[in-house]
Amino acid sequence: MSDLLVVEDLTVTFPTARGPVDVVRSVSFTLGRDETLGIVGESGSGKSMTSLAVMGLLPKGARASGSVRLDGVELLGRPDRELRRLRGDRMSMIFQDPLSSLNPYYTVGLQIEEVYRAHRGGSGKDARKVAIAALQQVGLPDPERRVDYYPHQFSGGQRQRVMIAMALVCSPELLIADEPTTALDVTVQAQILGLLAGLRKDSGMGLVFITHDLAVISSIATRVLVMRQGEQVEYATAEQVFAEPRHDYTRMLLDSIPRIDDPLDEGVTA
Amino acid sequence: MARYLAGRAAGVVVILLLVCLFTFVIFFTLSPDPAVMICGKTCTPERIHQIRDALGLNEPFLTQFFSFLIGIFAGRDYGEGANLVHCAAPCLGYSFQTNQSVWDMVVERLPVSATVAIGAAVLWLLVGIAAGLVSAVKEGTWWDRAAMGLALGGSSVPNYVLALALQYVLVVQLQVLPFPQAVAFGDDPVVWFQSYLMPWVVLAAGYACLYARLTRANVIDTLAENFMRTARAKGLSPVLTMRRHALRPALTPIATIFGMDFAALLGGALITETVFGLNGVGKMAADSIAKNDQPVIMAVTLLAAFFVVVGNVVVDLVYTALDPRVRITAR
Ligand SMILES: Nc1ncnc2c1ncn2[C@@H]1O[C@H](COP(=O)(O)OP(=O)(O)OP(=O)(O)O)[C@@H](O)[C@H]1O
Numbered sequence: 001m002s003d004l005l006v007v008e009d010l011t012v013t014f015p016t017a018r019g020p021v022d023v024v025r026s027v028s029f030t031l032g033r034d035e036t037l038g039i040v041g042e043s044g045s046g047k048s049m050t051s052l053a054v055m056g057l058l059p060k061g062a063r064a065s066g067s068v069r070l071d072g073v074e075l076l077g078r079p080d081r082e083l084r085r086l087r088g089d090r091m092s093m094i095f096q097d098p099l100s101s102l103n104p105y106y107t108v109g110l111q112i113e114e115v116y117r118a119h120r121g122g123s124g125k126d127a128r129k130v131a132i133a134a135l136q137q138v139g140l141p142d143p144e145r146r147v148d149y150y151p152h153q154f155s156g157g158q159r160q161r162v163m164i165a166m167a168l169v170c171s172p173e174l175l176i177a178d179e180p181t182t183a184l185d186v187t188v189q190a191q192i193l194g195l196l197a198g199l200r201k202d203s204g205m206g207l208v209f210i211t212h213d214l215a216v217i218s219s220i221a222t223r224v225l226v227m228r229q230g231e232q233v234e235y236a237t238a239e240q241v242f243a244e245p246r247h248d249y250t251r252m253l254l255d256s257i258p259r260i261d262d263p264l265d266e267g268v269t270a
Numbered sequence: 271m272a273r274y275l276a277g278r279a280a281g282v283v284v285i286l287l288l289v290c291l292f293t294f295v296i297f298f299t300l301s302p303d304p305a306v307m308i309c310g311k312t313c314t315p316e317r318i319h320q321i322r323d324a325l326g327l328n329e330p331f332l333t334q335f336f337s338f339l340i341g342i343f344a345g346r347d348y349g350e351g352a353n354l355v356h357c358a359a360p361c362l363g364y365s366f367q368t369n370q371s372v373w374d375m376v377v378e379r380l381p382v383s384a385t386v387a388i389g390a391a392v393l394w395l396l397v398g399i400a401a402g403l404v405s406a407v408k409e410g411t412w413w414d415r416a417a418m419g420l421a422l423g424g425s426s427v428p429n430y431v432l433a434l435a436l437q438y439v440l441v442v443q444l445q446v447l448p449f450p451q452a453v454a455f456g457d458d459p460v461v462w463f464q465s466y467l468m469p470w471v472v473l474a475a476g477y478a479c480l481y482a483r484l485t486r487a488n489v490i491d492t493l494a495e496n497f498m499r500t501a502r503a504k505g506l507s508p509v510l511t512m513r514r515h516a517l518r519p520a521l522t523p524i525a526t527i528f529g530m531d532f533a534a535l536l537g538g539a540l541i542t543e544t545v546f547g548l549n550g551v552g553k554m555a556a557d558s559i560a561k562n563d564q565p566v567i568m569a570v571t572l573l574a575a576f577f578v579v580v581g582n583v584v585v586d587l588v589y590t591a592l593d594p595r596v597r598i599t600a601r
């Protein structure tokens with residue numbers, strides 16, 4: 001059986017006024033089923049672009065080259081029509097800011113149901129049941145009632161739970177979580193992290209967890225990819241990275257964990 | 271909700287009363303004596319006094335004001351004895367020019383203005399929103415630039431210039447349209463349509479330009495929203511993504527603006543109606559101002575205020591229904 005996700009030599013290029021710019025350069029990693037990959041790096045290091053390239057969701061104008069294979073099937077270069085069938089069904093993504101990532105005009109129920117119906121068809125009634133079950137699964141109390149709530153009627157943590165329910169409603173094999181806890185306060189962060197880890201374990205899917213905070217993934221990642229300015233500076237198992245980081249940059253990230261506003265950060269970006 | 275509505279209704283009444291009062295004060299203090307105007311050139315002081323009496327102009331300000339208000343709701347009498355005239359409610363007085371009941375004039379002319387407004391609204395919504403949508407989706411292409419250039423230029427062409435140009439070309443030169451005539455739809459639908467076509471186009475043109483630019487800007491903003499990325503990440507079809515996730519957020523603010531624009535137009539399209547000789551409320555307003563026909567001016571002012579104020583409430587209610595975030599807090 002092939003690995004779930006294989007990314008080889010992935011390069012993402014943006015055309016700019018001063019010529020093409022590679023915002024991701026030659027990134028390679030492998031994610032097995034039942035594994036969690038943590039992608040770490042400072043802001044602007046290309047973490048989001050890497051994951052958007054995997055999903056086929058790069059912004060207009062951006063080009064990806066290299067290889068992205070889901071379950072052995074090449075995704076790069078495939079028409080959007082085909083990728084669409086995979087997105088939300090076999091691979092899903094959740095984002096940093098759950099409030100703006102949900103459409104304020106529709107109930108969360110509808111927004112979960114439409115994923116299910118897009119991929120599985122079926123009646124609205126069935127989809128509604130599925131949506132309620134999905135909300136239940138992510139630990140939202142009173143899902144029968146809250147399925148008819150609008151996004152603004154939830155707390156930040158609850159909204160991220162809704163996003164997770166939406167991403168998992170078709171039981172995907174791959175979930176990419178792009179800084180899902182950054183916008184939340186610390187206790188809620190821990191809850192969402194625990195929820196993701198639990199759900200991943202139960203379903204056996206592969207999880208790509210993106211963060212700029214190495215501490216966040218220390219508890220859940222099996223492998224860690226460290227990125228800096230579009231390049232991968234370290235790729236190893238979590239134990240290796242935390243025990244004996246090979247790269248200075250990783251060491252610096254590790255050192256900076258307890259001191260958030262360390263002036264050292266500026267030295268890193270410069 | 272009932273309490274909210276009652277509150278809004280009370281607000282409408284208060285504002286309309288204020289508009290009444292304000293208009294009344296202006297006439298009372300600023301405008302020439304209507305009795306002198308009615309009396310004409312061969313006039314005696316006794317005659318003027320008589321007229322003033324008949325119109326109630328010798329009464330103190332507040333008495334006149336309340337007579338006017340009571341007239342609207344209960345009707346009123348003008349003059350006395352053999353000269354007594356009863357004006358049934360809703361009484362807005364009589365035109366100084368024609369002696370016609372102002373209310374009857376309004377009732378007669380409102381359908382014309384409404385026809386002009388509705389036809390134009392349909393046109394500008396269709397054209398403006400469609401053009402804006404296409405421009406937004408094709409942002410940066412030659413179509414987008416051409417359409418938006420046209421929209422920008424178009425919104426700076428004055429109404430009457432477009433009206434006169436159209437009339438000259440279509441009626442005088444090419445003779446493809448007849449001169450606008452006042453016919454009812456039932457009498458001759460074809461002539462009716464031909465008569466209203468130019469007013470619709472002229473009135474709609476400016477709004478269509480404005481709405482095209484608004485729509486384009488709103489759709490582009492919405493397409494950049496995070497929830498649009500979510501919709502694509504969910505694997506929804508582009509049509510559903512556009513129709514469900516982009517259009518509603520993009521068009522809801524436009525519905526609000528439309529409500530206000532449309533309400534204002536119901537009070538009469540002054541220039542368009544005048545240029546095309548349509549006997550609507552707008553032309554009535556223009557004529558009455560030209561001739562200082564105070565009861566009529568008063569009526570058109572009130573009517574316009576009524577539509578704007580009521581339109582405002584309707585827009586708020588519609589917005590409450592369209593945007594769930596507002597809906598919840600309003601309860
Ligand atoms: N439209 C664009 N044109 C050119 N460059 C872009 C564009 N969008 C993003 N970039 C660049 O791509 C780089 C990587 O961005 P990316 O969003 O992947 O960073 P990130 O690691 O996710 O950062 P963060 O932690 O802030 O989310 C950034 O340097 C950014 O400036």
Ligand SMILES: [Mg+2]
Binds near residue numbers: 047048179
């Ligand atoms: Mg990012």
